[in-house]
Amino acid sequence: MSVVLMYHGIFPDNNPDVIDAEDLPYALSVSDFTRQLDLLAQSDVGLYDQSKMPEVVITFDDGHASAIELAAPLLLERELPAYFFVTTDFINQRDGFMSGDELAELSRMRGMCIGSHGVTHRFFDDLNSSESLDELISSKRALESWCEARCDSLSFPGGRFSPQTLAQLLEAGYTQWFGSEIGLVDTDRLHEGGEHVATGSLLPSELKNAVENGHVDDSLERESDATLSASSDRWQLAALRGQQPLERVAIRRNTQLPEFRRIMCQDLNYFRQKRRNSQVKQLIRSVVGNRLYHGLYKSILAR
Numbered sequence: 001m002s003v004v005l006m007y008h009g010i011f012p013d014n015n016p017d018v019i020d021a022e023d024l025p026y027a028l029s030v031s032d033f034t035r036q037l038d039l040l041a042q043s044d045v046g047l048y049d050q051s052k053m054p055e056v057v058i059t060f061d062d063g064h065a066s067a068i069e070l071a072a073p074l075l076l077e078r079e080l081p082a083y084f085f086v087t088t089d090f091i092n093q094r095d096g097f098m099s100g101d102e103l104a105e106l107s108r109m110r111g112m113c114i115g116s117h118g119v120t121h122r123f124f125d126d127l128n129s130s131e132s133l134d135e136l137i138s139s140k141r142a143l144e145s146w147c148e149a150r151c152d153s154l155s156f157p158g159g160r161f162s163p164q165t166l167a168q169l170l171e172a173g174y175t176q177w178f179g180s181e182i183g184l185v186d187t188d189r190l191h192e193g194g195e196h197v198a199t200g201s202l203l204p205s206e207l208k209n210a211v212e213n214g215h216v217d218d219s220l221e222r223e224s225d226a227t228l229s230a231s232s233d234r235w236q237l238a239a240l241r242g243q244q245p246l247e248r249v250a251i252r253r254n255t256q257l258p259e260f261r262r263i264m265c266q267d268l269n270y271f272r273q274k275r276r277n278s279q280v281k282q283l284i285r286s287v288v289g290n291r292l293y294h295g296l297y298k299s300i301l302a303r
Contacts, residue, residue: 001184001185001186001187001266002053002054002055002056002057002184002185002187003055003056003057003184003185003249003263003264003266004056004057004059004178004185004246004247004248004249005056005057005058005059005248005249005251005263006059006060006061006155006178006180006248006249006250006251007026007028007033007058007059007060007061007071007251008023008026008027008060008061008062008064009023009026009027009028009062009064009066009096010027010028010029010030010033010064010066010067010070010071011027011028011029011030011066011070012029012030012070013029013030013031014029016029018066018096019064019066019096020096023062023064024253025252025253025254026250026251026252026253027066027253028251028253028255029253030070030074032253032255033070033071033074034074035257036251036257036260037074037075037078037080038078039257039260039261039264040056040058040078040080040264041078041080043055043056043264044056045057045058045080045081046081047081047082047083047111047113048176048246049113053187056264057083057185058075058080058081058082058083059082059083059084059085059155059178059248060082060083060084060085061085061117061155061157062085062086062087062090062097062117062121063084063085063086063087063090063091063097063098063103063117064096064097064098065096065097065098065102067084067098067106068098068102068103068105068106072106072109072112075111075112076109076110076111079110079111080111081110081111081112081113082111082112082113083113083114083115083153083155083178084106084112084113084114084115085115085116085117085153085154085155085178086098086103086114086115086116086117086139086143087117087118087119087120087121087139087157088116088118088119088138088139088142088143089119089120089121090121091103091142091146100146103143103146103147104146104147104148107146107147107148107149108147113153114143114147114149114151115143115151115152115153115154115155115176116136116139116140116143116151116153116154116155116174117139117154117155117157118135118136118139118154118156118157119134119135119138119139119142120135121157122135122157123156123157123158123160123290124156124157124160124161124162124165125160125161125162125165125290126160126290127162127165129164129168132162132164132165132168133168133171133172136154136165136168136169136172136174137172137173139151139154140154140172140173140174152173152174152175152176153174153175153176153177153178154169154174154176154177154178155177155178155179155180155245155248156177156178156179156180156245158180158290159179159180159181159245159248160180160290161179161245166243166244176246177245177246178245178246178248179244179245179246179247179248180248180250181244181245181247181248181275181278182247182248182249182250182271182274182275182278183247183249183271183275184247184266184271185246185247249263249274251263
């Protein structure tokens with residue numbers, strides 16, 4: 001099993017004002033982040049593109065300027081790799097977020113992988129088919145232009161997506177996708193293949209096995225053959241229709257070291273409790289809708 005950590009912004013100690021109020025609950029001080037990294041340095045931290053599955057994966061969402069100003073130097077000091085999922089409309093346009101030059105510089109740093117977080121940060125389950133495909137393709141093209149490197153991975157803004165989004169991922173050229181549902185990634189199931197795989201993505205060789213065993217229909221077989229022929233990396237993740245995003249654990253401003261150690265130890269009781277809390281929130285969101293739910297969230301923060 002591996003645990004995927006989801007970070008957002010980092011702020012200098014005693015100066016949280018550099019982070020927008022709406023984003024502050026998911027931002028960490030430099031001191032807190034450093035203490036967590038010192039624990040992570042004792043673990044097998046990696047990306048899903050290596051010769052073995054890592055125990056821990058580090059991810060950042062949005063593209064905040066602190067990614068290159070604060071997070072990257074601390075990661076490099078400890079030789080820890082990370083994914084950075086970037087909302088392309090924020091680049092060069094939103095205060096406190098990276099410029100195109102900074103993004104390109106980050107992409108050239110050892111172990112730093114740039115992925116998509118959409119164009120506008122709109123929730124994919126609010127988009128129609130053409131809007132969804134445009135967000136997937138346009139963000140990927142923009143990132144590849146800035147970074148002069150392939151962009152194969154994506155995390156869904158707000159962790160929200162629809163069946164149509166999942167069906168469009170291969171067409172758009174993605175081989176890895178991450179959500180916000182809390183949980184552990186079953187790395188054994190990542191390369192078992194077959195109809196019982198419930199979460200994450202399959203490796204190309206195992207996707208081919210699933211096709212040959214009749215678990216995938218003809219249309220996906222044609223898509224998968226194209227993906228397999230284009231892939232030279234054994235650990236590059238590929239898609240099976242209906243496959244859910246890889247789970248992550250959100251690290252918040254109030255995540256203290258005892259809780260962080262429970263996450264790192266993959267404490268199943270912790271994950272069960274957090275999953276129950278998440279399911280309650282999902283139920284409320286499904287009743288009131290994304291817009292009202294997000295509005296309630298912002299009004300609570302403003303109090």
